[in-house]
Amino acid sequence: MRKMARVWNLDTQPYTEEYRGQTITIEPEKFIVMDPNEAALFLKAFTPVIKDGRGQYINPKKLRMELYTDKTASSPKRESKFQCMVDGEIFPTQRAYDEHVLKKHMNEIVDKESKEAFEVSQGDL
Numbered sequence: 001m002r003k004m005a006r007v008w009n010l011d012t013q014p015y016t017e018e019y020r021g022q023t024i025t026i027e028p029e030k031f032i033v034m035d036p037n038e039a040a041l042f043l044k045a046f047t048p049v050i051k052d053g054r055g056q057y058i059n060p061k062k063l064r065m066e067l068y069t070d071k072t073a074s075s076p077k078r079e080s081k082f083q084c085m086v087d088g089e090i091f092p093t094q095r096a097y098d099e100h101v102l103k104k105h106m107n108e109i110v111d112k113e114s115k116e117a118f119e120v121s122q123g124d125l
C-alpha cells in the first residue's frame with residue numbers, strides 16, 4: 001500500500017500552473033493524483049496573484065489536498081512473482097512461469113483434466 005494524494009481544484013474554472021517546467025492543469029471540481037510530498041510542494045509553490053480591474057482574483061488557488069492509501073499501488077510488486085501451484089517454485093515473469101508449467105506439469109495437468117472429464121462423463125451415465 002502506498003500513500004497518495006489527490007489535489008482537487010475546488011474552483012469552477014480550470015486551474016493551470018507552471019510547476020517545475022511542467023504545465024499542470026486541473027479541471028474544475030476534478031483532481032490529479034500526485035505523490036504526497038510533491039503535492040505539498042505544489043500547493044505551497046508560489047503562484048502570482050492576478051487581480052482584475054475590480055480587485056477580484058483572476059487566478060486564485062482553490063486547491064485542496066486529500067491523502068489516501070492506494071491499495072492497488074502495491075499489487076504490481078505482488079504480481080511480479082508467479083508461484084507454481086504444484087511445487088511452489090517462484091518465477092519473476094508470467095512467461096517464465098508458463099514455460100515452467102509447459103515443461104514440467106503439462107502432462108500432469110492434461111492427465112488430471114482428461115481424468116476428471118472421464119469421471120464426469122462416467123457419472124452422467
Ligand SMILES: [Zn+2]
Nearest residue numbers: 084086087089
Ligand atoms: Zn512447478
